[in-house]
Amino acid sequence: MxxxxxxxxxxxxxxxxxxxxxxxxxxxxxxxxxxxxxxxIEDFPSFADMLKKKNVxxxxxxxxxxxxxxxxxxxxxxxxxxxxxxIWNVQMKLPLYTKTAKSSSYHCAGYYIIKFDRTWCKxxxxxxxxxxxxxxxxxxxxxxxxxxxxxKALETA
Numbered sequence: 001m002x003x004x005x006x007x008x009x010x011x012x013x014x015x016x017x018x019x020x021x022x023x024x025x026x027x028x029x030x031x032x033x034x035x036x037x038x039x040x041i042e043d044f045p046s047f048a049d050m051l052k053k054k055n056v057x058x059x060x061x062x063x064x065x066x067x068x069x070x071x072x073x074x075x076x077x078x079x080x081x082x083x084x085x086x087i088w089n090v091q092m093k094l095p096l097y098t099k100t101a102k103s104s105s106y107h108c109a110g111y112y113i114i115k116f117d118r119t120w121c122k123x124x125x126x127x128x129x130x131x132x133x134x135x136x137x138x139x140x141x142x143x144x145x146x147x148x149x150x151x152k153a154l155e156t157a
Contacts, residue, residue: 077110110139111146120153
């Protein structure tokens with residue numbers, strides 16, 4: 001059974017096979033519906049006619065849990081990018097994301113203070129590798145908590 005996922009409501013769908021691989025598209029204009037799989041294109045007078053002749057089901061949109069957060073947050077921690085590949089690092093207790101879908105470089109969402117040499121510095125969404133190499137405190141969800149932690153760290157240093 002092929003599944004069509006809505007890209008643009010009542011206009012454009014992507015056809016996927018059972019394994020989730022994209023194999024074609026369905027495009028609807030005012031006078032026809034175009035069904036394309038591979039290089040083959042078939043036109044139908046209506047969407048209902050296409051559904052009768054093709055073995056395709058239209059997938060309903062489901063609400064993703066991550067979509068409830070704003071588009072620039074990862075697990076309620078702010079970022080300055082559109083995050084991709086959200087994960088929670090259980091060992092380090094860090095919200096991680098990548099800047100692009102194909103990137104392998106992880107950033108840590110939120111505010112941090114990092115100790116470089118002998119001084120503490122503020123950092124917003126640093127790379128994971130930085131936090132692995134240097135002592136840090138965080139993540140913090142806002143600048144007020146960051147400033148408070150920085151004052152405490154400077155007082156004890």
